[in-house]
Amino acid sequence: MIKLENVSFKYENAYVFENLSLTVKDGEKVGIIGESGCGKSTLLKMIAGLNIPTSEEINVDGEKDPEGIIKKVSVVMQSPMLLPLSIIDNITMGHDHDEERIEKIIEAANLKKWTDSLPDGLNTYLGDRADELSGGQAQRIAIARAMFKDAGILLLDEPTSALDGENAASVLEAINRFTSDKTVIHVTHRREHLNGYDRIFMMKDGKLIEA
Template structure:
C-alpha cells in the first residue's frame, strides 16, 4: 500500500533524511514519533505528494508521481487550514456531495449538533480568521473535509497538538471512527495518542527505529 525505497530528501542543502525505507500494508496503522524538527512532518508531506523526494522511490496506493499521489491521500495537519468560505465549502472544497453523505460526515466528525445550532447552519461563513470557532471545532471541520475525500490512506500530522485535553479527546475519537479499515500514518510527539497502533517508529537523525 505504502512503500518507500531508499528515499532521500534534501532541503536548502540540508539532508533531512537519507536512504529511508518503509513498507506499510493496507489497513495498517503506523505511528511516527520524534523530536521537533527531526523531519517527521516532512516525511508525511512527501507521502502526501506535496514534496518531491531528492532520490529514491515512493509508491503510494500504486502511484509514484506526486501529482497522482495527492489524489490517493487525505491529510489532517496541525492547523485546520480553514478558508474564508462557508462551512459547507470548507468541507466539500467545492465538490458535489449528497446531503445524506454530508449529514453522515457531520455526525461522524462530531460537529452536527454544533452546526445545527448555528443560525445559518452549514452555510455559516467562516471569516478570514474563523474567530468564533474553538480549536476543536475547526479541527473537526478539517476531519470532515478528509472524510469527504474518503481515501484509503489517511495521513495525520499532530492533529491534536494545538488542542486542550477535552478537545483533543473529542478529535481523536472522531479520528478513530474515521480511520477504521484505513491505512493510517500518524505523526506526533505524544506517544499516548498512538494506543492500538500496529507499529510505532521513532524518527532520529533521519532514520526510523521500530519501538
C-alpha cells in the first residue's frame, strides 16, 4: 500500500502542493493526468523516495525512508537516466540475469529489432554516447530496466512519450501484462493510455481530484 497523508512539497519558495493525501491499495492501477507544470512528476518523485516531503511522512509498502522506498519501487522517469555502461548493464544495473528472462524483456520493451542490428548487440557500450540515443531508445531501455527490477510497485512518468503510436501501444500492452499483479501509478498527458485503470486523478492547483 502507498499512503501519503497531508504531504507538502516546495522546491524553493512556492509550494507545488500542500496537505495532499493519496492512498493506493496493493495491486491497484492509478492514473494521474493534469496540465504541464501542475506537479505530477514532483509527486511521483516523492512516492519514489526522491523528493522528501517538507511536512508529514509517506509510507510506501511499509517503508518511510528513501533507502527503504527505493528498493520497493521500479521507476520510469520522464527523462530517462542512462549510465556510461553497456545496454545490458543499463538494464540489469549490474545484477545477475537469466538470458531467457532478458530476452523476454527486450522483446516486451520493443528493443529487439534495434539491439539485434548493433554489432555488439546488448553488449554495446553506451559510454559517453548515451546522449546520442534517440529519446525513444533511451525510454525503452528505462522501461526494460523497470521490468527487470520487477518491484511490486511501478511508477511511470510519461513512459512512452517519445515513442510513435504503434510502438507506444505495444510497449504499454507489455507493461500492462508485466504489471497485472502489481501496484501502478502512471502519469500521462494521454488519458487513453489509462484504459482499464481503477482510478484516474486530475492534478490541479496542488490537489488530486478523481476524474
